[in-house]
Amino acid sequence: MSSRAEINAVLARLRKVAPMGYYVALHIRYAAPIMQFQAYPVAWTERYAENGYALRDPTIAWGFSASGAIRWSALPIPDPFGIMKEAANHGLNYGVIVACGLLKSRTIAGCAHDTREFTNDEIEVISTMVRRLHDMTEPPESLTKAQQEALRCIAEGDRHAAAAAKLGITESAFKARLISARERLMAKTTAEALQRAKDYRLL
Known part of the structure; x- marks a missing residue:
């Protein structure tokens, strides 16, 4: 569950x-x-x-x-x-x-x-x-470097394809990083994950 x-x-x-x-x-x-x-x-x-x-x-x-x-x-x-x-x-x-x-x-x-x-x-x-x-709901102490990079790209307004190119990974790999970040932050959406990461001082 x-x-x-x-x-x-x-x-x-x-x-x-x-x-x-x-x-x-x-x-x-x-x-x-x-x-x-x-x-x-x-x-x-x-x-x-x-x-x-x-x-x-x-x-x-x-x-x-x-x-x-x-x-x-x-x-x-x-x-x-x-x-x-x-x-x-x-x-x-x-x-x-x-x-x-x-x-x-x-x-x-x-x-x-x-x-x-x-x-x-x-x-x-x-x-x-x-x-x-x-x-x-204990907030995580940290995010992985990959999770941070993915969320930063979203924060900067990059679309998935552009973000993936910037990081030198496939678009599916980028999406996997976002999913991982959402799960770690217990967020329903990427926007919610991004806000939580900021609130927790993890970005």
């Missing part, structure tokens, strides 16, 4: 445990996650984004200050903007936040329930899945 398929399989299991959805921000670096997935209600995510709640969200603040898991109801961090109350107004009445990884590459995930608190067993299952997602 490919990494992408594995990620989707874990997310599908996570969705079954969290009736009101989830948000997973993987490997937050330079203030932005390298991957993020969310299944909260659309009305809530739009409201959250419009008001820039991420900068004031007590669950996010906790995620950067502690590791492990905690129910939203037990958060020790103030919520002066009433974000948690507003979340409840959108059906996210109960929840849990999970944080893991080094501060320089932090993963923070939230799961929500509409009718009750998550049980200790459910929190353990959620925590295990989040840590699994974190480990599965």
Whole structure:
């Protein structure tokens, strides 16, 4: 099973445990996650984004200050903007936040329930899945020289045939290098692979 398929399989299991959805921000670096997935209600995510709640969200603040898991109801961090109350107004009445990884590459995930608190067993299952997602999406420390060269050609606007000629290889060999780079960076497209390579400081 490919990494992408594995990620989707874990997310599908996570969705079954969290009736009101989830948000997973993987490997937050330079203030932005390298991957993020969310299944909260659309009305809530739009409201959250419009008001820039991420900068004031007590669950996010906790995620950067502690590791492990905690129910939203037990958060020790103030919520002066009433974000948690507003979340409840959108059906996210109960929840849990999970944080893991080094501060320089932090993963923070939230799961929500509409009718009750998550049980200790459910929190353990959620925590295990989040840590699994974190480990599965660990960014590579480096790319091979061939992968870097291929991505640089694309970054410079070369078409496949021109890039292959520039590198002195066949077009099929060039395409194979791009496929290899996409797989290493867990990217669906070459454009996504190129952006990730830049984000990871690998180019």
